[in-house]
Amino acid sequence: MNKVRLGIVGTGYIGNVHGKIYSRDERTEISAVFDIIPARTETAAKSLGAKACTSRDELMENCDAVLVCAPNKTHKEIALHAVAEGKHVFCEKPFTIGADHAKELRDAANAGKGVFQVGFNRxxxxxxxxxxxxxxxxxxxxxxxxxxxxxxxxxxxxxxxxxxxxxxxxxxxxxxxxxxxxxxxxxxxxxxxxxxxxxxxxxxxxxxxxxxxxxxxxxxxxxxxxxxxxxxxxxxxxxxxxxxxxxxxxxxxxxxxxxxxxxxxxxxxKEEKWGYFQEDRAFIDSIINGTEPTVTADDGFKSxxxxxxxxxxxxxxxxxxx
Ligand SMILES: NC(=O)c1ccc[n+]([C@@H]2O[C@H](COP(=O)([O-])OP(=O)(O)OC[C@H]3O[C@@H](n4cnc5c(N)ncnc54)[C@H](O)[C@@H]3O)[C@@H](O)[C@H]2O)c1
Missing domain, CATH: 3.30.360.10 (Dihydrodipicolinate Reductase; domain 2)
Structure with missing residues (x-):
């Protein structure tokens, strides 16, 4: 079976937490990373064995699933982009900011082709x-x-x-x-x-x-x-x-x-005690088995x-x- 190719947008603290977990998951490959600070892209690319991308478009061309790990205000734009490209999406909390944006993202996620999971690790x-x-x-x-x-x-x-x-x-x-x-x-x-x-x-x-x-x-x-x-x-x-x-x-x-x-x-x-390891496994389970994720876009909207x-x-x- 082909590995699920993951692209990480935002390679700060939490991007690296997920990156390290997935680099040990036999079902995944971290294929692409992108951060608006090029040095961070390069460092993460080296440590995770991924392609260092210079734009989000380049990242989208090189992955099946996108992990949205940039700060809160960017979530909507990055997640909508990934959904529009037909990707599976793991979106860190908060789902997005503001009720209108949350509704727009929920509706797009529910109409999208892929799995959409929100990062409520707890x-x-x-x-x-x-x-x-x-x-x-x-x-x-x-x-x-x-x-x-x-x-x-x-x-x-x-x-x-x-x-x-x-x-x-x-x-x-x-x-x-x-x-x-x-x-x-x-x-x-x-x-x-x-x-x-x-x-x-x-x-x-x-x-x-x-x-x-x-x-x-x-x-x-x-x-x-x-x-x-x-x-x-x-x-x-x-x-x-x-x-x-x-x-x-x-x-x-x-x-x-x-x-x-x-x-x-x-x-x-900590990665297991805080639920990061299990949520990351669950995201890939949903992609492989075609099942609904544990934390859905509807849950994101309600939060x-x-x-x-x-x-x-x-x-x-x-x-x-x-
Ligand atoms: N679930 C959790 O327990 C948990 C823990 C920490 C952070 N978070 C969430 O994860 C997100 C990131 O937090 P963090 O602590 O890793 O922050 P961070 O500042 O350590 O990392 C964020 C990275 O995103 C990059 N970035 C900013 N805008 C970008 C853009 N438009 N495109 C690509 N990269 C961009 C920054 O350069 C930075 O490297 C936040 O939304 C935060 O709320 C969740």
């Missing part, structure tokens, strides 16, 4: 797979969730709202997707936000109500330090709390006596819809209903 992380497995046998009533960052300084563009679309697009969107994955579809939300460290809203408090009656509080700060755990989901069930701590651990406490069990993922390599709804709720002071 869905594949063992800690969140474990939480989902436990919640299959117990009904979650409510949750208390946080997703923080220590800074918006690294990479430099993460503090530029014109590139990121806003802090919620850069960071929080990961767990906005996760709450849908774990708890179902959202019916309504209320939100508050304020601005402190950066020239954009950088602190958020949201309350979500789901169609199935589940509800949760959700806090997200861009300048909370990297205090462990920067992300946590505390889920409350019938006489039970299940708590995740980043991708490292899950605590499960049951019954009316004090007790808990801990599952640790600490010893797993953008949630981000936009939170910004809109803060601006208007109104409750948003879906």
């Amino acid at each position: 869905r594949f992380a063992p800690v969140y797979q474990k939480l989902r497995e436990l919640l299959k046998s117990d009904k979650a009533h409510s949750a208390h969730i946080k997703m923080n960052r220590g800074e918006l300084l690294n990479p430099e563009w993460t503090g530029d709202v014109n590139v990121t679309g806003g802090f919620l697009y850069e960071t929080t969107i990961h767990l906005f997707d996760m709450v849908r994955f774990q708890f179902g579809e959202i019916e309504e939300l209320t939100a508050y936000g304020s601005q402190h460290e950066y020239p954009e809203l950088d602190e958020f408090s949201v309350i979500f109500k789901f169609r199935n009656g589940f509800h949760c509080t959700f806090a997200s700060s861009s300048d909370a330090s990297w205090h462990f755990p920067f992300e946590r989901i505390e889920t409350f069930c019938h006489h039970r709390t299940i708590m995740t701590e980043e991708m490292e651990r899950l605590h499960d406490s049951r019954g009316t006596d004090p007790n808990f069990e801990t599952v640790s993922f600490q010893m797993i390599e 953008v819809e949630l981000v936009e709804a939170v910004y809109s709720a803060i601006k208007s002071g109104e409750r948003i209903r879906f």
Whole structure:
């Protein structure tokens, strides 16, 4: 069987994470790379054994699937280009910025010939797979969730709202997707936000109500330090709390006596612990088997819809209903 030829657009941090994983996948070949900084193209081409392309058009001519790994504001244009060329697309989060752009990209992706997968790696992380497995046998009533960052300084563009679309697009969107994955579809939300460290809203408090009656509080700060755990989901069930701590651990406490069990993922390599390895394998599985990807363009669209709804709720002071 022919190997799937991959082209990587944007060879910074995450482009290289995926590149290294795929260079060990026997079903793939990294055939082309392109970065707007030529030196980065060259370095990645050498380390991944790929053709160094001088334009996106040249990259498209030399691959079957495109990994969109450039900063947020570029995703729509690059992904639309790849879909128009009939390629399979793996698009890093955020899917895109703004509801109109998200709708345009979703519709194009759904009408496209290839597989379109969005880079919500956390869905594949063992800690969140474990939480989902436990919640299959117990009904979650409510949750208390946080997703923080220590800074918006690294990479430099993460503090530029014109590139990121806003802090919620850069960071929080990961767990906005996760709450849908774990708890179902959202019916309504209320939100508050304020601005402190950066020239954009950088602190958020949201309350979500789901169609199935589940509800949760959700806090997200861009300048909370990297205090462990920067992300946590505390889920409350019938006489039970299940708590995740980043991708490292899950605590499960049951019954009316004090007790808990801990599952640790600490010893797993980061690429697997964070779900990158599994999402990359899943993308190729979908291409080879012709199956729907685990994280679709519709999921991407819904994550953008949630981000936009939170910004809109803060601006208007109104409750948003879906
Ligand atoms: N899923 C995750 O856990 C995760 C982690 C990190 C980053 N990301 C996402 O991946 C994307 C890239 O982030 P990063 O941390 O790798 O950033 P980075 O700055 O390290 O790398 C981005 C690269 O893209 C290049 N680039 C910029 N515009 C381009 C264009 N139009 N065409 C080609 N190349 C271009 C830059 O020169 C740079 O080398 C962002 O959207 C980010 O949100 C996702």
